[in-house]
Amino acid sequence: MDESTLNDAMDRYACGDAQGFSMLHRVLFPRLLAYLTRMSGSATIADDLVQETFLRMHRARGTFAAGGAVLPWVYAIARNVHIDHARARKLRDTERLPTDPGPEAIDLRSGDGEATAIAAEAARVVERVLSRLPSSQRDAFVLLRYEGLSVHDAAAILGATPTAVKLRAFRAYEALRAALQESRVHVGASKSAASAGEKAERKGRPAARAQGGVDG
């Protein structure tokens, strides 16, 4: 659905047309769920926050300017919901819940399993780094990278200048890239250790552990 259709739906909803809400809910729900999952670190918490976001949208619909853009407006509300939630919970980094259910048993010798494990590890690294970034950097990066908003829209949501938003997002990007490169080094070391163990088995020697280096 293109943005103009969504904006028209919000205009109608702001004027009292309840049917506009159905369209908005259908289109915005997955986007807001993903956004709040990235911000809170938990899909379970994000579910509740999305419901709160739609409730606040309903209460604030009269403030939506005629002919305005609904996406940045909604993201601003969702961000406020997350801020209130974080303040209420007094969240610390160690309290963030993992978005994924946990590591599954993956056959590292299988190509698909290896790719899946690498992707899952990368996602965990990104989530961990995001949770430790200053909130200003995290907000800017998430809005630009994952939500696909323009720099000007992100600046309006965050109450900052476009230059400040770009700078914050870039700093977040550098931190994430450094963390991902470091994790790839570790994954490469693990793969090398696993390969060394397999070769030792084929030659009849006791296999070394695949992780944590080779025992003496």
Add this chain to the structure above:
Amino acid sequence: MADLEQIEAFSEIPDPAERVAARTAPAPVLPPTPSLTRAGRRRRAALCAVFAVGWIGLCVGLWHPRTDLTNAVAILPMALWTLASTVALVFAVRPGRRGLPVGVRAIQLVLAAIPVLFVIPVLIVSVGVPDGPVGLRWHEGGGCLTITSLMGVGPLLFASFALQGSFSSIPAARGAVVGVLAGLFGAVGIHAVCPSQARGHLLVAHGAPILLLAVVGGLFGVLRGRP
């Protein structure tokens, strides 16, 4: 400094919520709580504006207008402050780009400009006028400070009621703008009552409430301004 190419490089960072983004929406349930439509909000804002002006007029009537109200010394500052606060209010609360509230630079401009626009007429009308004692006692300025604050609180409360839920970003700064403008309206009101032209008295007793209400407005912005 990040430019467009570097921002495009962001795509190499994987998305930890990729699976979540693919979920479909459940059936929508319209919240049962009532909410104002856009037309309702506009009616509320218009009523609040009328009440705010009426409050100033009531206060001026209670404390009796100054006898030299038709003099230029009285009228010109009031006219300038009224014009400045009205223009600034419209500038600050109008929808900006893409219907969003105006940006942080516009808010900072208003917060910086209003005190200056208050001080300049004060400096002009106080030329050649001897300064007197300035203090918190009623006859030394405390009375005018109290009345100015009281006059400004009315517009601040009405504006807060009309604008609640409208500050989607930087709510403290936007609330402070509302407070500053309410304080300036209060200064208009007290200037219609108090005939003093002493610089210290005008700056402190008539001007300090502008800063005081800015702080109160900022608190409102944080507590009730965000949607």
